Amino acid sequence: MSVLDFSYMAQLAPYLLTKLPITLGMASAGMLCALVLASLLAVIRVTRPPVLNQLTLLFISFFRGTPLLVQLFLFYYGLPQIFTSLVKVDGITATILGLTLHFSAYMAESIRAAIAGVDRSQTEAALSIGMTQGQLMRRIVLPQATRIAVPTLMNYFIDMIKSTSLAFTLGVTELMGATQKDASSSFMYFEAFLTVAIIYWVVVELLSRLQKMLEHRLNRAYAR
Amino acid sequence: MGSVQTTSSDIPMIELQRLNKWYGEFHVLRDIDLTVRKGERIVICGPSGSGKSTMIRCINHLEEHQAGDVIVNGITMTRDVKRVEQIRRHVGMVFQHFNLFPHLSVLDNCCLSPVWVKKTPRKKAVDTAMMYLERVKIADQAHKYPGQLSGGQQQRVAIARSLCMHPDVMLFDEPTSALDPEMIKEVLDVMIELAEEGMTMLCVTHEMGFARTVADRVIFMDEGQIIEENDPETFFNHPRSPRTRAFLGQILGH
Numbered sequence: 001m002s003v004l005d006f007s008y009m010a011q012l013a014p015y016l017l018t019k020l021p022i023t024l025g026m027a028s029a030g031m032l033c034a035l036v037l038a039s040l041l042a043v044i045r046v047t048r049p050p051v052l053n054q055l056t057l058l059f060i061s062f063f064r065g066t067p068l069l070v071q072l073f074l075f076y077y078g079l080p081q082i083f084t085s086l087v088k089v090d091g092i093t094a095t096i097l098g099l100t101l102h103f104s105a106y107m108a109e110s111i112r113a114a115i116a117g118v119d120r121s122q123t124e125a126a127l128s129i130g131m132t133q134g135q136l137m138r139r140i141v142l143p144q145a146t147r148i149a150v151p152t153l154m155n156y157f158i159d160m161i162k163s164t165s166l167a168f169t170l171g172v173t174e175l176m177g178a179t180q181k182d183a184s185s186s187f188m189y190f191e192a193f194l195t196v197a198i199i200y201w202v203v204v205e206l207l208s209r210l211q212k213m214l215e216h217r218l219n220r221a222y223a224r
Numbered sequence: 225m226g227s228v229q230t231t232s233s234d235i236p237m238i239e240l241q242r243l244n245k246w247y248g249e250f251h252v253l254r255d256i257d258l259t260v261r262k263g264e265r266i267v268i269c270g271p272s273g274s275g276k277s278t279m280i281r282c283i284n285h286l287e288e289h290q291a292g293d294v295i296v297n298g299i300t301m302t303r304d305v306k307r308v309e310q311i312r313r314h315v316g317m318v319f320q321h322f323n324l325f326p327h328l329s330v331l332d333n334c335c336l337s338p339v340w341v342k343k344t345p346r347k348k349a350v351d352t353a354m355m356y357l358e359r360v361k362i363a364d365q366a367h368k369y370p371g372q373l374s375g376g377q378q379q380r381v382a383i384a385r386s387l388c389m390h391p392d393v394m395l396f397d398e399p400t401s402a403l404d405p406e407m408i409k410e411v412l413d414v415m416i417e418l419a420e421e422g423m424t425m426l427c428v429t430h431e432m433g434f435a436r437t438v439a440d441r442v443i444f445m446d447e448g449q450i451i452e453e454n455d456p457e458t459f460f461n462h463p464r465s466p467r468t469r470a471f472l473g474q475i476l477g478h
Contacts, residue, residue, distance in 0.1 A: 124286050125323035125382075129337035129389055130313035133305075139336060143327050221327045221369040 008188050009195045015178070016199055022174040024203075026092060027161040030099030034107055034160075035153070037100060041108035046115055056108075063105035069166050072098040076170045091170035099163060103156055110156075114149035115141060147218040154211040158204050165200075175199060235262040236295070237393050237424045238283060243292035245278060245448075252278050253289065254448040260393070265425045267435040267456075270445035271471060276428040279445070280395045283426070284315045297392055313341065316386030320398040322378040324370035330357065330381050331366040334388045342389070349388070356384040360414050376407030380414055387418075394418065396427040430475055436460065444468045 044056045063071065076094040118141050126136040168177030175196055183192035236259050243256040252275050260266055268276045281287040282294055285301055285308045294301040296311045325333050334353035338344040344352070357363040360380040362373075370378050379399055386394060396415065400408045412434050419425055419438040429435070435442050435456055442459040444452045444467075452459070452468045463469045 121319065121321060121323045122325065125317075125319065125325070127286065128284055128312060128315075128317040128319075129385065130309055130341045131337060132309060132341075135340050139340060140325055144325075147327070221329075222371050223369075 004194070005188055005191050008186065009191045012179075012182060012192060012195050013199070015182070016175055016196060019173065019175050019178045020199070020203070022092070022172070023161065023164050026095050026099065026164045026167060026172075026174065027157065029096045030103065030160055030164075031157050033096065033100040034104040034156075037104035038107035038111050041104060042111035042115060045108060045112045059101075060105045060108060063102050068098060068102045068163055069169065071102055072166055072170060091167055091172035094170055095164060095167040095172060099160055102163075103160055107153060107156055110152040111145070111149055114145040114152075117148045118144045147222075150215060150218060151211070154207070154214075158207055161203065161207070162200060236260065237262045237264070237297060238426070239293070239295040240279070240282070241293040241295070243279070243282060243289050243294065245275075245282065245287065245289045245291075252448050253282070256292070256448075256450060258443070258450065260424060260426060262392075263422050263424055264440050265419045265423075265438050266427070266441050266443060267439040268426065268428045268443045268445060269430055269432075269435070269471070269475075270451075274445040275448040276445050277397050280317075280397060280426050280428055283393075283395060284312050284317055286317075313389060314392045316389060316391035316394040318379070318382050318386060318394065318396045318399045320401050322370070322375070322382045322402075324378055324382055324385070326370050329367050329369055330362070330373070333370065333381060334385045337385075338388050353384070353388050356387045357381070359387075359417075360384045361410075374407060375403045376410045379403065379407075379411045383411075383414055383418070393424040393426070396425065396429065398428050398430075400429065400431055432460070432476060444471065446471070 041056050041060065044052050072094060075097050076089065076091060080089060122140050122144065123136060126140045131139070164174055165176035167174050168180055171177070173181065179192050179196040183189045186192065238258070238260040240256050240258040243253055243258075244251070245253040256275075256279060258279075268280070270276050278287050282289045282301075283296060285294075288303070297314055299307065299311055301308065301311060324330075325336070328336065331350065331353055334357065335346065335349040338349040338352065339346055354363055354366065357366055360383055362377055362380050362384070365373060365377060365381075370381065373381065383394075383399075399415070400411050403411060408431070412431060415425070415427070415434065416438055425438075427434070427439075439456050441453055442456050443450055444459070444463075444465070446467050452463065452465045454464075459468075460472065463472055
């Protein structure tokens with residue numbers, strides 16, 4: 001058993017880092033879209049309009065009930081077969097779409113719970129000073145719900161960053177794809193995957209720090 | 225505004241006509257008739273569960289009534305959202321648990337509705353807010369958050385927040401019940417001052433000293449009905465109903 005080839009790892013790391021923007025780009029785009037979609041789904045779950053509520057339940061059930069990888073294959077390989085105009089959907093777009101739908105199903109529930117977690121007395125106070133439902137949502141409920149939801153949503157974002165690695169199965173040369181390619185020509189699998197593991201780990205660790213700062217900021221008003 | 229006016233006029237500010245409300249099977253308000261004139265100060269008391277809070281919460285539609293009419297400043301309450309909002313802009317409310325917005329500073333608590341609901345320019349809203357915060361003697365805490373204040377301070381901010389909308393009438397729902405004894409006076413003092421300035425007020429409270437000092441009328445409720453109403457002197461010294469006498473005996477502690 002030979003020791004690790006550190007020089008290979010030192011060589012590989014800078015190259016892999018050039019792929020980091022693709023990974024983070026897909027995760028960020030996915031997160032933004034998922035936040036918008038999840039907020040919409042959450043509002044539907046809170047207000048329960050007749051047909052939309054059932055559709056939303058079905059949507060959440062499907063995207064929570066099937067593996068992300070299956071969903072990605074469905075979008076990338078399956079959809080173009082049915083909708084021929086989608087032939088040109090590239091791996092990156094399919095990944096962002098998959099991440100959005102998959103994670104919005106989870107995030108909708110935590111946003112719904114966060115909205116429900118804002119005390120009813122806040123709504124009454126806002127109504128008593130003449131605010132409309134919209135103003136009350138925008139100025140009172142959502143800001144307080146955000147504080148409740150941030151820790152869970154950041155967890156989903158971290159999960160999403162790691163899930164972008166599945167994009168390599170759709171031929172996207174992101175962090176994981178690049179590692180896989182390099183390893184199969186160098187045969188230094190252990191070094192290659194250890195390197196990429198460390199990169200993911202550091203990125204997530206930095207994000208956790210960011211999360212702490214964000215939470216601290218959101219808790220500022222609650223400090224005594 | 226600002227002129228001291230202690231006599232009430234004949235203009236009805238609030239009219240409740242044969243007001244009825246049920247929570248499921250429970251008949252919480254039974255044929256309530258009440259007219260409050262402009263400038264009148266009403267204190268409402270009664271045992272818990274007697275419908276006092278529910279009644280005043282019907283006035284700004286935080287509770288919906290099932291029968292009868294609620295008329296505020298000549299406008300009849302309906303379920304129409306626009307009308308409800310319009311009425312609420314003229315009716316201030318102070319809650320037992322203050323209900324300040326914890327994520328906003330004291331100043332922003334006061335400016336929020338003037339800026340977003342009334343579209344008052346921010347600068348003017350701040351000036352008004354500071355004026356009212358000054359009046360409830362808490363202007364020096366304007367940039368703190370509610371969580372950093374004592375209960376009495378928070379309740380005074382809540383009163384200022386309501387006043388910033390320039391309400392025609394103020395509803396107080398047990399404003400001192402959640403306060404430590406030493407903080408009750410600072411809140412009552414603000415309320416007394418407000419009464420002296422001629423504000424129309426409906427206060428659900430068990431502070432009988434306050435009732436004696438400021439009330440034009442004291443109303444006693446039990447089991448969803450108005451049992452007795454009278455001027456404080458008659459109410460406290462010559463209560464008519466045995467239920468009133470029993471209640472007063474309990475809360476006055478003799």
